[in-house]
Amino acid sequence: xxxxxxxxxxxxxxTAHDLIxxxxxxSLLQCCYCNIGEWTDQRKPETKREGFRLKFGRHAGKTLAxxxxxxxxxxxxxWLAKTxxxxxxxxxxxxxASQA
Numbered sequence: 868x869x870x871x872x873x874x875x876x877x878x879x880x881x882t883a884h885d886l887i888x889x890x891x892x893x894s895l896l897q898c899c900y901c902n903i904g905e906w907t908d909q910r911k912p913e914t915k916r917e918g919f920r921l922k923f924g925r926h927a928g929k930t931l932a933x934x935x936x937x938x939x940x941x942x943x944x945x946w947l948a949k950t951x952x953x954x955x956x957x958x959x960x961x962x963x964a965s966q967a
Contacts, residue, residue: 868885870885871884873909876900878903879898881898881899883900884896887904893906935962944961948962
């Protein structure tokens, strides 16, 4: 899986990596240029939040993509991001990615 932009390679200073292995909060990334492997606890938002589902409210059990596809789903997620500090970053990242 691509993991570009997470690290700067300590060997060649490249930023293109592949995700090789995950172990708890740690990820083994391999540089696409020089093949050096490095462990990091940094991850892309998509990797951390893949499959995230809401646990409460009218859309409990749905992914953010499912909520977004509902009528007024974008407005609901925007409101939730404004009112829920814990979910704010996750929702804003998802909304920004869906517009791209």
